[in-house]
Amino acid sequence: MSFGIKPINDYIVIKRVEAEEKTKSGIILSGQAKEQPQIAEVIAVGPGTEEVKIVVAVGDKVIFGQYGGMEIKYEGEEYKLVKQSDIYATVK
Numbered sequence: 007m008s009f010g011i012k013p014i015n016d017y018i019v020i021k022r023v024e025a026e027e028k029t030k031s032g033i034i035l036s037g038q039a040k041e042q043p044q045i046a047e048v049i050a051v052g053p054g055t056e057e058v059k060i061v062v063a064v065g066d067k068v069i070f071g072q073y074g075g076m077e078i079k080y081e082g083e084e085y086k087l088v089k090q091s092d093i094y095a096t097v098k
């Protein structure tokens with residue numbers, strides 16, 4: 007997949023996964039009641055730096071900090087640009 011944004015240093019472009027529309031008990035949530043997910047898919051990664059080796063790859067699912075990074079809009083889609091230190095874990 008070719009993506010038009012190429013991050014530099016240890017920056018990573020992620021895209022949030024869609025929020026659940028139903029609770030575990032089967033209640034359907036309206037758009038405003040949905041919780042913003044803190045799980046995202048890695049879309050693009052920078053090359054890293056001498057001090058920071060990139061440990062995530064394109065396609066990985068990750069858990070990220072709610073307030074870190076910068077929201078960006080590119081070709082009608084919403085993404086988030088974060089430093090690798092704003093990513094806490096990968097999800098299998």
